[in-house]
Amino acid sequence: MCKVFHIFSLSAILISGCSNDTQSNDQNNQHMMNQNNNEGNHHMMGDSAMGNGHMSHDDVVRLEDSTGENELYIPPLLTSETTEGTEYIVKAQKGKVNIFEGVTTETLGYNGDLLGPVLQFKKGETVKIKTINELDEETTFHWHGLEVSGEADGGPHKTLSPSEEALIEFEVTQEAATLWFHPHPEGKTSEQVYKGLAGLIYIEDSNSDKLEIPKEYGKNDIPLVFQDRIFDEQGQLDYKAVMNEDGTIGDTLLVNGTVNPELTVGKEQVRLRLLNGSNARNFTFKLNTGESFVQIATDGGFLNDPLKLNEVTLTPSERAEIIIDFSQLNSTDDLSLINEDGSILLPFDVSNQEVDRTQTLGQLNDFAVTEEEKNMPVTKNIELFGMMDHVTINGKKFDSRRIDFTQKQGVTEVWEIYNRKDMMGGMIHPFHIHGTEFKILSRNGIEPEENERGWKDSIAVHPGEKVKIAVQFKHKGVYMFHCHILEHEDNGMMGQIEVK
Numbered sequence: 188m189c190k191v192f193h194i195f196s197l198s199a200i201l202i203s204g205c206s207n208d209t210q211s212n213d214q215n216n217q218h219m220m221n222q223n224n225n226e227g228n229h230h231m232m233g234d235s236a237m238g239n240g241h242m243s244h245d246d247v248v249r250l251e252d253s254t255g256e257n258e259l260y261i262p263p264l265l266t267s268e269t270t271e272g273t274e275y276i277v278k279a280q281k282g283k284v285n286i287f288e289g290v291t292t293e294t295l296g297y298n299g300d301l302l303g304p305v306l307q308f309k310k311g312e313t314v315k316i317k318t319i320n321e322l323d324e325e326t327t328f329h330w331h332g333l334e335v336s337g338e339a340d341g342g343p344h345k346t347l348s349p350s351e352e353a354l355i356e357f358e359v360t361q362e363a364a365t366l367w368f369h370p371h372p373e374g375k376t377s378e379q380v381y382k383g384l385a386g387l388i389y390i391e392d393s394n395s396d397k398l399e400i401p402k403e404y405g406k407n408d409i410p411l412v413f414q415d416r417i418f419d420e421q422g423q424l425d426y427k428a429v430m431n432e433d434g435t436i437g438d439t440l441l442v443n444g445t446v447n448p449e450l451t452v453g454k455e456q457v458r459l460r461l462l463n464g465s466n467a468r469n470f471t472f473k474l475n476t477g478e479s480f481v482q483i484a485t486d487g488g489f490l491n492d493p494l495k496l497n498e499v500t501l502t503p504s505e506r507a508e509i510i511i512d513f514s515q516l517n518s519t520d521d522l523s524l525i526n527e528d529g530s531i532l533l534p535f536d537v538s539n540q541e542v543d544r545t546q547t548l549g550q551l552n553d554f555a556v557t558e559e560e561k562n563m564p565v566t567k568n569i570e571l572f573g574m575m576d577h578v579t580i581n582g583k584k585f586d587s588r589r590i591d592f593t594q595k596q597g598v599t600e601v602w603e604i605y606n607r608k609d610m611m612g613g614m615i616h617p618f619h620i621h622g623t624e625f626k627i628l629s630r631n632g633i634e635p636e637e638n639e640r641g642w643k644d645s646i647a648v649h650p651g652e653k654v655k656i657a658v659q660f661k662h663k664g665v666y667m668f669h670c671h672i673l674e675h676e677d678n679g680m681m682g683q684i685e686v687k
Contacts, residue, residue, distance in 0.1 A: 255449035255534035261405040265304040278319040294383040303386025310392035320347035332366035332644045337664015343373035363395035377673035399546035401458040432575040434467020434672040454514040455542035463501040466673040471527035473498035484508035487624035487642030489551040502617035502647040504671040560657040567602040584679030591682035599659040606648040613650030621666040628655040660686040
C-alpha cells in the first residue's frame, strides 16, 4: 500500500523499515511489495500545513490517520559477533527504500536502509561495539540513556569521518531499561535523525528476568519508534526544504519506519515499548475506546508498581513501557492507539482466540528518592530560554571549547531546570543529560506524578516551570546536556559538564 499526502507543494509518500541482512531484506522486500500492490490515493491538506510553522506545541499540523493497511515492521534483534560475550558491529549507512514501482526514497540507517536493529545488553556484562561510518559525512554514535564514560558516549566531540571506525568497550552497570541510540554531530543531528538514524537498546537484569511481564520479542513485547515526517513530490526526505528552527513537524507518521501501520496481537497482555523519536512533536498516547492500560517503566527502568492510566505523554526522546490487556477490553473492534487530537497512530488487529498466558503484575522495582536527596540544596541552575535560532541555556549558545559545569564522579547533586517564558509564552523543552539517569524531585515544588517516579534521562519542562532533579554520574568524562528538540540542539541549546 502506498499513499500520498499533499502539503501544498509537498507530498507524503509511504515508507517501511529495512535491514541489510538477507533475512531482513527478504522480509522488507515482501513488506514493501505488499504496500506496492495497493493503490495510492491522494488527500489535499489545508492551510494549517503550509510552511510547517508552529509557535508552540499546542498548534501543530495534525497527523494523518493510520489506515492500518500495512503490518507493523518489527526491527531485528542484532546478533552478537561472538558466543562468548556481547560484541556488535553497528554501521551508519546510506539507504534506498522502494516505496512503489519507479520510486526510491533515499534514507539513512544502521546496518540497513532505515532505522536500526535492537541491541540487547545484560547488566554486569562487558559489551564491545565496533562503530563504522559508511556515510559521506561525519557522524557520531550516541547511546542515549546509557551510563558510560564520556569517551564512549558519542557526543559531538567523538565524530567519525567517512570510512572511519572506532571500538568502544564498557560494562553495563544499570538496571533493565529501554534506551536508544542515534547520531549526535554538532549542527547535523536533526537532519541525520530525520533521515532515519535511530535504533533501540534493551537492557535486561536479574530483576527483569523474574518479573511476570510479557517478554516474547515481536509477539507480546513490541518495540515502537514513533516519528513524524514530510516527503516531497519525489518521495524524498528533503530536510533542508522543510526544516523548521522551532522543530520540524510532519503530517505523516512512521512507526518503526512503517506508514499506515497495524499491529496484530493476541487476546493477552501485550507490552509496548514506546519511544518518541520525533524531532519535535509531542505524543499523548491513549486508546480510542477511552479504556485504561498500565505503565510499567519510564526512560531508565521500571516503576515500583504497575500504574493504571488512560493516557501517557512523551516529548521527544522520552520512553515509556505500557501493557495493554487485550483479553480484558470491552471491545476489540476498530481498536487503536490514538494521539491527543484523536489522530489514529496504531490500529490493532486482535485475534479472537484467547491466549492462555495472562500474568499477574506485582511489584516491579524498589526505586526511591531518599530524604537526603529531597533536602539537598540546589548546586546547578539551568535556564532554558528562547525559540527558533534564538535559543540558549543560561544565556549562552553551545561552545565546544567551553565547559559550563563540573561535577565529581559518584557524587549526587541537585539541578534546577527553569524554562523561562518569552513574549510569546514559550515552548515545552525536553531536557536531556548524557551519560546518566536522574531522579525527579519536584515540579514547581510539588512531588512529580506517579508515572515519573522512576529513572529518567529526559524531562519535559513547561514554560514558566522549575524542575528539580537529583543527578549522579557513575563515569568520568565530558557530557552534553541540551534540549531534545533536535533543531534547538543544533542551534546551540546545549551545554557541557565535565565529570572528574
